[in-house]
Amino acid sequence: MLADPTRAAIVLALMDGRSRVAKKLALDAGVTPQTATAHLRKLVAANILACEAHGRFKHFRIARAEVAHAVEALSELDVVSGRTLPLAAREVRFARCCYDHLAGRLGVAITERLPVFGGSVLAELGIHFDALEALRRPLSRCCIDWTERRPHIAGSLGAALLRTYKDKRWLVPVEESRKLVVTPRGRTMFVERLGLDDALFADHHS
Amino acid sequence: MLADPTRAAIVLALMDGRSRVAKKLALDAGVTPQTATAHLRKLVAANILACEAHGRFKHFRIARAEVAHAVEALSELDVVSGRTLPLAAREVRFARCCYDHLAGRLGVAITERLPVFGGSVLAELGIHFDALEALRRPLSRCCIDWTERRPHIAGSLGAALLRTYKDKRWLVPVEESRKLVVTPRGRTMFVERLGLDDALFADHHS
DNA sequence: CGATCGCTTCGGCAGCGAGCGAAGCGTTCG
DNA sequence: CGAACGCTTCGCTCGCTGCCGAAGCGATCG
Numbered sequence: 001m002l003a004d005p006t007r008a009a010i011v012l013a014l015m016d017g018r019s020r021v022a023k024k025l026a027l028d029a030g031v032t033p034q035t036a037t038a039h040l041r042k043l044v045a046a047n048i049l050a051c052e053a054h055g056r057f058k059h060f061r062i063a064r065a066e067v068a069h070a071v072e073a074l075s076e077l078d079v080v081s082g083r084t085l086p087l088a089a090r091e092v093r094f095a096r097c098c099y100d101h102l103a104g105r106l107g108v109a110i111t112e113r114l115p116v117f118g119g120s121v122l123a124e125l126g127i128h129f130d131a132l133e134a135l136r137r138p139l140s141r142c143c144i145d146w147t148e149r150r151p152h153i154a155g156s157l158g159a160a161l162l163r164t165y166k167d168k169r170w171l172v173p174v175e176e177s178r179k180l181v182v183t184p185r186g187r188t189m190f191v192e193r194l195g196l197d198d199a200l201f202a203d204h205h206s
Numbered sequence: 207m208l209a210d211p212t213r214a215a216i217v218l219a220l221m222d223g224r225s226r227v228a229k230k231l232a233l234d235a236g237v238t239p240q241t242a243t244a245h246l247r248k249l250v251a252a253n254i255l256a257c258e259a260h261g262r263f264k265h266f267r268i269a270r271a272e273v274a275h276a277v278e279a280l281s282e283l284d285v286v287s288g289r290t291l292p293l294a295a296r297e298v299r300f301a302r303c304c305y306d307h308l309a310g311r312l313g314v315a316i317t318e319r320l321p322v323f324g325g326s327v328l329a330e331l332g333i334h335f336d337a338l339e340a341l342r343r344p345l346s347r348c349c350i351d352w353t354e355r356r357p358h359i360a361g362s363l364g365a366a367l368l369r370t371y372k373d374k375r376w377l378v379p380v381e382e383s384r385k386l387v388v389t390p391r392g393r394t395m396f397v398e399r400l401g402l403d404d405a406l407f408a409d410h411h412s
Numbered sequence: 413c414g415a416t417c418g419c420t421t422c423g424g425c426a427g428c429g430a431g432c433g434a435a436g437c438g439t440t441c442g
Numbered sequence: 443c444g445a446a447c448g449c450t451t452c453g454c455t456c457g458c459t460g461c462c463g464a465a466g467c468g469a470t471c472g
Contacts, residue, residue: 003209035431056439056448066283073279077272241461262418262469
């Protein structure tokens with residue numbers, strides 16, 4: 001299903017998490033609209049893409065996180081030479097939302113510190129481990145970041161962390177994008193409370 | 207590459223981490239040896255499988271962890287109905303090596319406790335975070351367990367943990383398999399030191 | 413040293429499916 | 443209301459590739 005070059009191009013074009021109309025996807029993939037229609041039908045039927053009709057336009061997007069994970073994992077083994085994630089998906093490298101949790105260099109860095117600072121720091125942030133454990137959702141779902149090629153924490157814990165960062169205004173979301181900006185206060189806090197290296201933020205002053 | 211049914215069957219048959227000879231793979235996939243040869247050639251060329259010649263036999267195995275990750279991620283989105291991991295790969299559900307780290311229900315359970323018990327417990331086990339950090343290898347590579355569909359910790363930290371369990375004889379490897387057996391002492395220690403639920407071990411007394 | 417066996421190469425066949433042109437349908441404009 | 447536009451359906455072609463039969467090569471074994 002993802003093996004066909006055209007379908008791969010379509011899915012990769014959507015890997016930045018935003019949605020596009022059919023015609024744009026057809027042009028990007030280098031095929032005619034009829035051909036794109038056939039592929040999009042299959043991709044939606046396979047629950048890989050989701051479709052939303054808007055007037056006479058149809059907007060497509062990645063249907064679920066599992067798809068993104070699979071595409072990332074596939075792109076890690078560059079079997080199909082040259083089929084790599086497009087530049088658009090690499091733009092927001094430093095900090096961005098990945099569905100409901102934090103990704104990018106910042107997300108990876110925090111994940112790597114997690115085993116060190118442990119539960120007490122989480123408690124300081126107002127995240128109570130036991131409350132999360134009660135949720136059905138896997139506690140620490142994993143998500144391999146496709147720019148850093150390293151894991152960052154997802155799951156209910158990852159979602160709780162991102163929610164906390166936003167509430168405390170350490171991070172603020174950018175409109176119409178998945179990008180996140182680090183506030184000066186956030187930078188200080190990430191360094192002091194989570195022990196991150198200040199140099200990490202050096203060339204990313206918001 | 208992994209989209210072809212025959213190649214998928216071959217790779218899935220090898221997903222238990224062991225190696226097989228070409229003829230067995232051909233029979234499992236339901237094709238003649240000539241056909242299997244062609245597929246195996248491609249899979250080796252694509253660096254998906256590794257091949258080791260042994261007399262007049264050729265043994266094939268999964269080439270690298272990225273391949274296993276990709277296959278796992280793909281099997282999470284059951285796009286291709288019925289193409290799921292074979293029973294053989296599901297046998298050793300509780301505890302097994304996944305290349306160099308611990309996988310299975312036990313690996314997942316420990317991973318979920320990691321953010322709670324933090325660095326001090328690691329130090330008690332004789333694992334020093336700073337020493338690991340110096341290594342080139344990503345500290346906490348992630349690996350989505352294909353039986354539990356949840357992450358367990360890999361990377362240099364995962365490898366160090368498994369080494370420690372073996373050294374302390376909490377776990378002992380089973381010959382000719384990737385299975386690991388929990389010793390009675392190990393069971394006690396996992397519960398006391400890492401805070402795992404004793405019930406987890408209930409129906410897995412070695 | 414011949415027989416067997418595992419793997420490989422070659423050639424040809426056959427089926428799947430991606431692709432496009434032409435035509436059709438519904439929506440949105442001027 | 444008619445034109446433009448986006449998406450869809452239909453029918454067809456054509457190239458790719460998986461598959462096997464036949465034959466060949468090298469290693470092993472009696």
